[in-house]
Amino acid sequence: MSVKESIERQIVKLPQGEPFTNTRFLRLGSRAAVDKAMSRLVEAGVIQRVARGVFVRPKQSRFVGVVMPDVSRVVEVIAKEHGETIQVHGAEAARRFKLSTQMPTAPVYYTSGPTREICIGKLKVRLVHTSSQRKLQHAGKRPGLALSALWYLGKNNISTEVVKRIKEGLSEEEFETLLSSRMPAWMSEVFRQYETGRVHG
Template structure:
């Protein structure tokens, strides 16, 4: 059975940075208990990192030593593996769009799936469940997340800036989302379109 850990390590090293491994992928090579034990031992020895229940990543080796993979890469790989949509938080969206100078200290992502906390090296990443209207993976979706984070009062001050920053096609996409957005947000976008 010593070939099982070797196979897991070879597989982990053949993957791009941040790619997520699950014991389920290796059940054809041994019993569930043997596979779980192999992953547990590899994590204890530092050859793999357990990011959450049943999910592991390989540490990245460089000439400066070993480090945890980039959190964004891990989150994206996890989204692909679970077929969920994962996007930046409203705070990060507002910062990316220039609507706030605040830079989020904690890394928070929004998902269409279940909420979870990932431990990637020393960093703790929050993935929070959000309604479908908040996780659209586009510039218009980023605008929606930014407005939701800013709230109704602050969004009034930022909607003109947001309109200028979005391309015409993304503004049109934002306009088409109004029916599924909170009423205050849909009305605000409509008013801005009339005044533009």
């Protein structure tokens, strides 16, 4: 069986619309053989290339045709491939918690890896390096998203009202996780004021 046939057999078992990288097939042949086979499968329409080294089994919708995978899923796959930790950028995190109406012009993520730009389809995505482990806590989870939003808003723009809004967007358990996170003093202080206000309110 050729490398291409071996890979195709594996691919048909993968869920449609779920991104994957070509490295998962390296045990089936040399890098060059795998790359060539993937290119031929793209040409045949069996798979679609969504970013460099990232592919997907096309998912069809009768309303919009081919459905592209979620950008955050593609970024997660790329980050995992490079052993990086990624976190949604604060501007987008604040918008998701309805703390800001500003729409980032292009998706931005913090990463433990190098700062760079990647193309996902026609979309340019920026990965911005941060060496702060505190900014990458609970990456990919809602408490992490909340921390990202708080860092972005900064010392002068967070209040007990902001904490209240964030709490509304989290489950009890997620809020507890957020409270036990490593934070700068100015952030902890606002949470302390919020908790005190609830006790005395």
